[in-house]
Amino acid sequence: xxxELTSRAENYAQWYNDLVIKADxxxxxxxxxxxxxxxxxxxxxxxxxxxxxxxxxxxxHVNAYFPLFIPKSFLSKEADxxxxxxxxxxxxxxxxxxxxxxxSGVVVDPAAKLxxxxxxxxxxxxxxxxxxxxxxHSYRDLPILCNQWANVVRWEMRTRLFLRTAEFxxxxxxxxxxxxxxxxxxxxxxxxxxxxxxxxxxxxPVLKGVKTANERFAGALETFCIEALMQDGKALQAGTSHFLxxxxxxxxxxxxMNKENKQELVWATSWGVSTRLMGAxxxxxxxxxxxxxxxxxxxxxxxxVPIYKxxxxxxxINAKVAELxxxxxxxxxxxxxxNDDSKKPGWKFAxxxxxxxxxxxxxxxxxxxxxTVEVARRDTLxxxxxxxxxxTEYIQNLLDAIQKNIYQKAVDFRASxxxxxxxxxxxKVEIEKGGxxxxxxxxxxxxxxxxxxETKATIRCIPLDGDTTPGVCMVTGKPSKQRVVFARxx
RNA sequence: CGGGGUGUAGCGCAGUUGGUAGCGCGCUACGUUCGGGACGUAGAGGCCGCAAGUUCGAGUCUUGUCACCCCGACCA
Numbered sequence: 001x002x003x004e005l006t007s008r009a010e011n012y013a014q015w016y017n018d019l020v021i022k023a024d025x026x027x028x029x030x031x032x033x034x035x036x037x038x039x040x041x042x043x044x045x046x047x048x049x050x051x052x053x054x055x056x057x058x059x060x061h062v063n064a065y066f067p068l069f070i071p072k073s074f075l076s077k078e079a080d081x082x083x084x085x086x087x088x089x090x091x092x093x094x095x096x097x098x099x100x101x102x103x104s105g106v107v108v109d110p111a112a113k114l115x116x117x118x119x120x121x122x123x124x125x126x127x128x129x130x131x132x133x134x135x136x137h138s139y140r141d142l143p144i145l146c147n148q149w150a151n152v153v154r155w156e157m158r159t160r161l162f163l164r165t166a167e168f169x170x171x172x173x174x175x176x177x178x179x180x181x182x183x184x185x186x187x188x189x190x191x192x193x194x195x196x197x198x199x200x201x202x203x204x205p206v207l208k209g210v211k212t213a214n215e216r217f218a219g220a221l222e223t224f225c226i227e228a229l230m231q232d233g234k235a236l237q238a239g240t241s242h243f244l245x246x247x248x249x250x251x252x253x254x255x256x257m258n259k260e261n262k263q264e265l266v267w268a269t270s271w272g273v274s275t276r277l278m279g280a281x282x283x284x285x286x287x288x289x290x291x292x293x294x295x296x297x298x299x300x301x302x303x304x305v306p307i308y309k310x311x312x313x314x315x316x317i318n319a320k321v322a323e324l325x326x327x328x329x330x331x332x333x334x335x336x337x338x339n340d341d342s343k344k345p346g347w348k349f350a351x352x353x354x355x356x357x358x359x360x361x362x363x364x365x366x367x368x369x370x371x372t373v374e375v376a377r378r379d380t381l382x383x384x385x386x387x388x389x390x391x392t393e394y395i396q397n398l399l400d401a402i403q404k405n406i407y408q409k410a411v412d413f414r415a416s417x418x419x420x421x422x423x424x425x426x427x428k429v430e431i432e433k434g435g436x437x438x439x440x441x442x443x444x445x446x447x448x449x450x451x452x453x454e455t456k457a458t459i460r461c462i463p464l465d466g467d468t469t470p471g472v473c474m475v476t477g478k479p480s481k482q483r484v485v486f487a488r489x490x
Numbered sequence: 491c492g493g494g495g496u497g498u499a500g501c502g503c504a505g506u507u508g509g510u511a512g513c514g515c516g517c518u519a520c521g522u523u524c525g526g527g528a529c530g531u532a533g534a535g536g537c538c539g540c541a542a543g544u545u546c547g548a549g550u551c552u553u554g555u556c557a558c559c560c561c562g563a564c565c566a
Binding site (some may be wrong): 154156157158164225237239240307308353354366367374 | 491
């Protein structure tokens with residue numbers, strides 16, 4: 001991918017990790033490790049939000065909003081949770097500035113020091129459970145199934161556009177349940193929602209699995225995840241769903257009276273996906289010509305480019321295109337008719353390829369004569385001339401075909417770099433090639449840690465629907481219940 | 491915080507032994523073009539990251555400083 005660039009392409013694309021990912025999607029901001037998401041990129045994020053939200057509602061969830069600031073004391077109430085996040089928190093210590101006495105700009109007013117510092121949320125478990133405490137008294141108050149769309153801040157030592165920015169956008173679901181079974185069921189249910197979204201909307205195949213203790217969310221008893229594989233052979237954690245047990249209920253003293261009139265601790269889950277998914281989308285499908293977007297997420301699914309020599313021709317094309325766009329609108333296909341006179345057709349072709357628009361229609365004088373249109377698809381870069389009659393139906397089918405095709409391509413790619421490895425020697429060689437390695441592991445954190453140190457590979461997950469044939473650990477020779485998934489990850 | 495690198499036009503870069511700043515793209519105007527990132531002509535655009543120093547003279551040499559990028563430690 002992205003072996004070389006023409007001097008022209010340089011002006012339109014920024015290349016990142018061998019993939020076009022800044023192409024009108026994002027740029028670095030003036031703030032360390034943060035990103036500006038440009039309108040085209042944000043439109044993709046909005047589509048993702050819409051599709052996810054729809055699925056959350058279908059599973060009985062509602063949206064709410066909780067504060068950006070978390071009192072420092074809240075964060076220290078759950079021991080594992082603090083340990084996990086303490087090192088990467090932005091802290092608010094003052095609430096006022098004043099003019100610098102020496103006349104050079106402003107300084108922090110030392111008189112305005114906060115009694116208790118506020119943490120900019122790295123995740124909202126603590127502030128939410130502090131709130132839930134007041135919402136929950138009886139089994140009749142349960143379950144609580146809330147989701148919040150928000151930004152969070154994690155002061156990472158090293159950032160990576162889309163994949164690990166200091167501030168990112170996400171949704172975080174936080175649910176409270178009367179029983180362990182119900183909470184576990186919720187955890188798995190949301191994992192399935194994420195997997196469905198990734199595969200059917202993003203066209204990104206994912207492995208569903210459970211994290212090992214080492215990789216578990218700070219404060220969770222069990223972390224479920226979906227793991228995707230990028231085109232460069234590295235794995236990407238695309239979403240997580242945590243079973244939190246009663247840890248946060250204990251920490252924030254959230255109890256309820258059950259039907260037997262006994263006081264019980266509440267059971268919790270939390271789950272989230274972030275703008276990291278934008279990275280997953282880009283790195284799964286893009287090619288040397290730019291982005292390849294699945295029709296389900298493309299800000300516009302069809303772009304129409306007129307080709308003309310004079311105003312008269314353009315008028316004729318405008319009229320013809322108006323017929324088409326009315327039909328597209330009627331069936332809910334999103335489109336853009338680009339009759340901007342300041343850009344040439346060739347320029348537009350390249351531009352919309354870079355932006356990943358699934359279908360491009362070109363219409364010129366020749367087409368008007370023949371009652372045809374040229375249809376180009378982004379995923380295969382092929383073109384054909386199609387009759388103007390029944391064009392809408394043709395496009396509908398084509399969009400479906402493209403959605404399926406890019407998913408299938410990703411599935412095939414993943415299959416081509418997923419293999420079973422049985423010895424540690426072989427593992428050390430194979431891991432250099434990237435991809436998922438299915439190996440036996442003795443289940444101990446020590447062995448996992450040793451492998452990580454020696455090869456930089458981590459256990460991405462213990463797959464939920466993997467082969468459960470037992471074997472022996474490739475490192476220690478001790479018994480193993482099933483193969484787990486190793487990879488180098490982002 | 492360690493190791494490496496880079497700061498020169500909006501973007502990407504060149505700049506020789508120190509002599510007063512250039513290329514490509516983009517931008518503006520006009521004309522010809524328009525079915526795969528057009529071409530010609532004429533333009534506009536720079537405190538050479540910042541600060542000291544050496545020198546008749548610094549983009550270039552010295553010292554300091556700041557910022558950003560890459561590789562580690564950390565992590566979704």
